[in-house]
Amino acid sequence: MSMVYERRLSRLREAMHEAGVDGMLITHAPNIRYLIATRASGILFVCRDESVFITDGRYDAQAHEEVKVAKVRITPRRKGYFDVAARLLNKYGVRNLGVEAEHLSVAQFDRLCNLTRGIKLHKLSGVVEQMRAVKDDDEIELLRKASAIASDALEYALSLIRPGIRERDVAIEVERFIKSNDAEDVAFKLIVASGYRSAMAHGEASEKTIEAGELVVIDLGAVFSGYHSDITRTVAVGRASKKQRDAYAAVLEAQLTAIEGVKPNRTMKQIESLARHKLRVKGVERYFKHGIGHGVGLEIHELPSPKEKDGGLLRSGCVITVEPGIYFEGFGGVRIEDMVLVKQDGHEVLTRAQKPEELPVL
Known part of the structure; x- marks a missing residue:
């Protein structure tokens, strides 16, 4: 070494x-x-x-x-x-x-x-x-492991979601799960945001009780040998309205389109434009209030970034997140996030957690 x-x-x-x-x-x-x-x-x-x-x-x-x-x-x-x-x-x-x-x-x-x-x-x-910004093979394997831990933790988090449980209690249990499954730490303070709080892009877990009919955004990550992971999923609890299902479908289509555009010599800004176009067609682009994602590695947020002068140039070996989201104040929000490795011939999604084609209802 x-x-x-x-x-x-x-x-x-x-x-x-x-x-x-x-x-x-x-x-x-x-x-x-x-x-x-x-x-x-x-x-x-x-x-x-x-x-x-x-x-x-x-x-x-x-x-x-x-x-x-x-x-x-x-x-x-x-x-x-x-x-x-x-x-x-x-x-x-x-x-x-x-x-x-x-x-x-x-x-x-x-x-x-x-x-x-x-x-x-x-x-x-x-x-x-x-x-x-460009990872070597050893770093990529560490990121795979960190991502695998986060994916397992996400599945565990979903098993806890039910009406009557507090956001904070979900976060506590998931943090314990992450640390007991080979991670040295959580990558950041877990986001468990339900109902109107799911419209907060960084809605850290609170004392709020999750209720039936609400959207829940779960954003978590693990640190393995110094390398971070980042994953987000959105679910509904008990039942889902048409507006909730439509919002999920719009974000999922935007995210899949953006991921398909990931390849060397593209920029993060161009990837974001692909997602924004899909959301614009659905009439909800104005509710996408942040960037498409960020590099991830020894820090949870690192290069490449769409804020760079070159728009965040993608090179083979870069590992980024792709995480479009839309947020309706007072109603709720939807975000879907995966980690993606830029490869010479395109890309590879490192996140292995399930990503249903329709809004999951727990």
Whole structure:
């Protein structure tokens, strides 16, 4: 496995060269884990000739056990990570330092400026995140496992849904199921939103009691070896109205059309347009109030994204979610979400949970 991380560091150095920097500080924990395989707190210094992970005494044993492709430096007492980094910059003659602009507070940036006088700081964005957007075979297998756990958890969640149960009680039981089935954690706070609350795109489980005749949106995920999964299904309880069934049918058609459009060199924005067109034909596109999806991996939301300047370019190895939804305030909402792997010849749906052709009624 060390060779995998050595290759990643080599690719980072190539990106640094293109950005015109001869050193870089990595401060975002998922990026550090991606590059050197550690979950210990700290920062990573990379230059042309060396990589050094800077941490403190609390993580001494852990860092030395996990980090195989970089040196480990333990900060002296009453010294911070940036103090040690500043010394390394001088030691290795760094004159142009790249920093992760999106992952430094103003106070941290100001402190770094004070410690690195004479060194030009370059605010870089998305350098490691762009690398992470394309998964290797090992990462894809971890995502498959995370997705399988989430799919099983979704089926378990559906078995709990009935009139009279609180959303919160469903969430508690499903979280317990996820953690007892090889997941290290849930990917995010579970969404169990029923009735009028299903019109809340991020309606985390509440004290509300699920009632007959309501829509229920369930959105959950699992973390396996650091990699996240994300899945959403919508069901009705006891009975379903025509409006509920029509809404489900419209979202399902939009989602299936969008998934069929997933292939290399398309963009997330183009995939979203396919879904929006189907919803527009049905007269409900204005109720689709968010993007089509996001990349998923070491974080639940990562690149590619339709918000990028290029619209979120899809490359073979990207893993994304496809999750159109429509939301009627005071009535309810429908969302359907799967994880999709972009392949050289098209795509593969990683989510294995059932996706009925008609609105399921429990």
